[in-house]
Amino acid sequence: NAGVTQTPKxxxxxxxxxxxxxxxxxxxxxxxxxxxQDPGMGLRLIHYSVGAGITDQGEVPNGYxxxxxxxxxxxxxxxxxxxxxxxxxxxxxSYGGVxxxxxxxxxxGTRLSVL
Amino acid sequence: xxxxxQNPLFLSMQEGKNYTIxxxxxxxxxxxxxxxQDPGKSLESLFVLLSNGAVKQEGRLMASxxxxxxxxxxxxxxxxxxxxxxxxxxxERGRGTYKYIFGTGTRLKVLA
Numbered sequence: 001n002a003g004v005t006q007t008p009k010x011x012x013x014x015x016x017x018x019x020x021x022x023x024x025x026x027x028x029x030x031x032x033x034x035x036x037q038d039p040g041m042g043l044r045l046i047h048y049s050v051g052a053g054i055t056d057q058g059e060v061p062n063g064y065x066x067x068x069x070x071x072x073x074x075x076x077x078x079x080x081x082x083x084x085x086x087x088x089x090x091x092x093x094s095y096g097g098v099x100x101x102x103x104x105x106x107x108x109g110t111r112l113s114v115l
Numbered sequence: 116x117x118x119x120x121q122n123p124l125f126l127s128m129q130e131g132k133n134y135t136i137x138x139x140x141x142x143x144x145x146x147x148x149x150x151x152q153d154p155g156k157s158l159e160s161l162f163v164l165l166s167n168g169a170v171k172q173e174g175r176l177m178a179s180x181x182x183x184x185x186x187x188x189x190x191x192x193x194x195x196x197x198x199x200x201x202x203x204x205x206x207e208r209g210r211g212t213y214k215y216i217f218g219t220g221t222r223l224k225v226l227a
Contacts, residue, residue, distance in 0.1 A: 031213055033213075033215070035217075040219060041219060042119075042203060042217040042218055042219040042220050043158075043203070043205075043217040044217070045214060045215060045216070048213055048214070050213055056213075058214060059214075059216075090157065090158065092158075096213070101163045101165070102146075102163075102207070102213075103148070103160045103163055104148075104150075104158075104160065104215070105160070106157040106158045106159070107157060108156075108157050109157055
């Protein structure tokens with residue numbers, strides 16, 4: 001059981017480049033989310049999805065796009081990378097639904113540096 | 116705006132000692148999570164607390180929730196080196212919103 005899989009694990013970009021961080025889960029979870037983790041700031045929610053075709057913004061959505069065409073996949077797109085987007089990115093998923101515990105399962109993370 | 120504050124931010128303790136990490140949040144929420152993160156690793160779930168007065172225990176860790184005080188505690192009993200990690204609490208910004216706000220984390224180091 002793979003759980004939540006993120007690719008790539010490491011990435012270096014130049015300012016202005018675009019890229020997509022991939023996230024896939026095999027647990028049939030409805031809820032998926034993207035966080036960024038910066039030193040001293042905990043995790044901050046970028047975007048989230050409560051099911052295929054449904055996405056919404058979190059705390060820090062600017063500069064990022066998401067889409068959810070299938071239950072399994074939730075890619076995060078950086079449109080024009082900036083040094084401020086240097087961070088560690090985590091994808092997470094949970095069962096979702098009213099009354100569910102919604103414990104999130106996290107991927108291994110993607111370490112992104114923007115030069 | 117929902118804020119989640121943890122203290123202390125850093126904690127260095129001797130093996131065998133007891134200590135408590137505090138998580139305060141600023142608005143009403145009846146669901147609180149604790150996660151653990153080892154250095155350079157991902158996060159793993161420790162506890163989910165779903166109601167006022169909820170208490171969960173796993174090994175040397177015990178978590179509790181007081182929704183009236185908007186406070187959760189993570190108590191460590193007789194610490195061992197393997198508990199060294201960063202501990203995060205997280206709160207849902209309103210039931211059913213799926214917007215989770217994380218505290219800044221408590222970095223725990225247990226010294227042999």
